Amino acid sequence: MKKFLAFFLALIMVCSLCISAMAADAEAEYQDEGENLATAQEIYKQAEIFAQAKGLQLLPEEVVFASSANNSETIPPASAPSKVAKPSSSITVTEGKGSTQTLTANGEKWFTFKTTSGGAYNIYTTGSTNTYGELYKSGLLGLSLVTKTGTGGSNNNFQIKVDLNNNTTYYVKVKGGTSSSSGSFRFYFVGNRDSKTSSNGGEWRWSKMDVDPDGAFFNIDQITYLTPTQATGYYNVVSTDSIRKVRDAVINLTTTKAIEWIMKYYGVNADVAKWILDILAVGSAVVPQIPSLTSVELDSIAKAAARDASTGMCTKGLIVYSVTTYTSTGSGGMIPVTMNTYERWNGTTMYGQKYYRGTFSLPANPKPLWR
Numbered sequence: 001m002k003k004f005l006a007f008f009l010a011l012i013m014v015c016s017l018c019i020s021a022m023a024a025d026a027e028a029e030y031q032d033e034g035e036n037l038a039t040a041q042e043i044y045k046q047a048e049i050f051a052q053a054k055g056l057q058l059l060p061e062e063v064v065f066a067s068s069a070n071n072s073e074t075i076p077p078a079s080a081p082s083k084v085a086k087p088s089s090s091i092t093v094t095e096g097k098g099s100t101q102t103l104t105a106n107g108e109k110w111f112t113f114k115t116t117s118g119g120a121y122n123i124y125t126t127g128s129t130n131t132y133g134e135l136y137k138s139g140l141l142g143l144s145l146v147t148k149t150g151t152g153g154s155n156n157n158f159q160i161k162v163d164l165n166n167n168t169t170y171y172v173k174v175k176g177g178t179s180s181s182s183g184s185f186r187f188y189f190v191g192n193r194d195s196k197t198s199s200n201g202g203e204w205r206w207s208k209m210d211v212d213p214d215g216a217f218f219n220i221d222q223i224t225y226l227t228p229t230q231a232t233g234y235y236n237v238v239s240t241d242s243i244r245k246v247r248d249a250v251i252n253l254t255t256t257k258a259i260e261w262i263m264k265y266y267g268v269n270a271d272v273a274k275w276i277l278d279i280l281a282v283g284s285a286v287v288p289q290i291p292s293l294t295s296v297e298l299d300s301i302a303k304a305a306a307r308d309a310s311t312g313m314c315t316k317g318l319i320v321y322s323v324t325t326y327t328s329t330g331s332g333g334m335i336p337v338t339m340n341t342y343e344r345w346n347g348t349t350m351y352g353q354k355y356y357r358g359t360f361s362l363p364a365n366p367k368p369l370w371r
Contacts, residue, residue, distance in 0.1 A: 083142045090171060091187075098186040101174075103129055105182045108175040113189055118166035119355030120192035124152070124159035127185040130177030133158040138169040146170070150177045157185070161192070161357075194352030196360040201225045201317070202350055203366045206358040220353040221338070224320040224368040225345050231305040231318035233275035234368065236266045239298050247280050267312055278365040297340070304342040317345030322369035338369050 090110035093099050101109045115121070125131045132150035136143035152159035156177055164170065174187060194204065204223040226234055240246070246265060250258035255277070262273040301307070305314035321341045352358045 083139070083144055084136065085142050086138070087171070087173075093187065093189060096188070096190050098126075098188045100184060100186045102184045103131070103174070103176055103182050105176065105180050107182070108173055109187075111172045111174065111187055111189075112169065113172075114169045115164050115166055117191065117355050119163060120161070120357045121164050121189060121355075122159060122161055122192050123172060123189045125157045125174060125185045125187050126153070126155075127157065127183070128155060129183035129185045130156035130181040131158050131185055132175050132177045133160055134173040134175075135160055135162065136171040136173070138171065143171055191355045192352075192357055193354045194356075194358055194360065196350050197348050198225065198350055198360075198362055199227075199348050200362065200364070201227050201230050201366045202360055202362045204350060204352045204358050204360050206353060206356045220321065220356065221324050222320075222322040222369050223350075223352065224322065224366050225350045226305075226318040226320065226366060226368075228305065228314045228317055229271045230275055230366065231301070231314040231316070232268060232307070232312070233272045233279065234318065234320075235298070235301050235305065235307060235314060236268060236272070236312070237276055237279055238301075246276075250277065250280070269313075272313075275365050279367055297342075300342045304344045306344070319343040319345045320368035340368060 087110040090112040091099055091101070093111050093113050095113065095116070099111065103109060123133065123135060125133070130150075131153075132148070134148040135146040137146050147160060147162060149158050149160055152161070158174075158177075172187070172189070174185070176182060196202065196204075202225050204225075206220055246262065249265075250261050253261060258277050259270055259273045262268070262276050263270060266273070266276065268276075301318065302309075302314075304316070305318040306316040307314045319342065321343070323339050323341070325339065350360060352360075
């Protein structure tokens with residue numbers, strides 16, 4: 001008899017877990033935008049009736065149907081309301097295109113959008129009106145609060161910086177920063193793209209994100225911006241098959257003599273020669289291995305930087321995108337492979353990769369990643 005009771009209790013526990021899983025599966029199936037809500041709720045009700053008939057208890061409804069949260073999203077404090085009902089009306093907005101609206105005292109405006117890429121986004125208002133924003137993620141039983149703020153922007157406008165999931169519907173409630181705040185404002189949601197100005201080139205590297213737009217094995221590691229002088233030096237360094245000869249020839253020379261030797265060897269001016277000397281890391285215990293590129297890639301550099309074949313000088317700046325992909329070893333391992341692509345750099349404004357957050361650095365001689 002005792003063995004039978006033990007077996008029966010174990011069976012009850014398994015049933016309870018299975019029933020809860022049934023309800024949870026309903027949430028997963030209809031997560032996006034809360035479609036077919038009635039169907040999911042009906043499944044839960046049927047499971048609840050069955051459980052009561054067997055003397056079992058399901059997990060609470062708010063737990064079973066809780067929207068799955070993106071780990072990268074800011075979790076609101078415990079005192080903040082975790083769920084609200086969807087608004088009866090909202091303004092659909094498109095990424096990058098603003099929507100101008102007017103707030104009345106104690107009023108609010110609702111906006112909605114669906115992401116087309118996962119990654120870093122900025123949600124904000126502009127104008128002279130003091131605004132406060134609340135970001136919600138669409139769920140099966142309403143809207144789940146992601147984060148809220150009344151600061152971050154200019155002129156008392158809010159700005160939310162957050163990583164969002166791909167193909168997901170979000171809502172934003174905009175209200176006045178104070179009970180008396182009123183006036184017009186313009187609402188935006190845009191994929192993040194870092195920017196910085198520099199007259200001497202620079203480097204951008206992406207920061208680790210919980211939401212990687214391209215997946216775990218495809219990363220923009222660095223974007224390098226080179227001035228025409230730096231692009232000329234880069235072309236000369238990577239186009240020679242005798243780079244070791246150059247390094248060995250200048251390693252014991254003074255800086256002045258080394259620059260003179262490089263100027264004569266490459267037929268370049270002193271600025272380009274100094275950049276080549278720096279990139280060779282003469283005097284350093286760690287000397288980078290400089291590759292010889294294929295003629296196709298060299299042609300890409302020359303075209304992007306408008307290289308004058310008669311003088312050997314690049315007349316335009318160069319952007320070098322360094323991307324890491326991974327190749328299987330066949331035995332479970334992965335080998336990283338860096339590939340560079342090239343574009344022309346016009347002006348002094350540098351940009352990071354869209355939907356990423358990263359940091360800029362301004363070394364005296366920015367260097368693209370080597371393959």
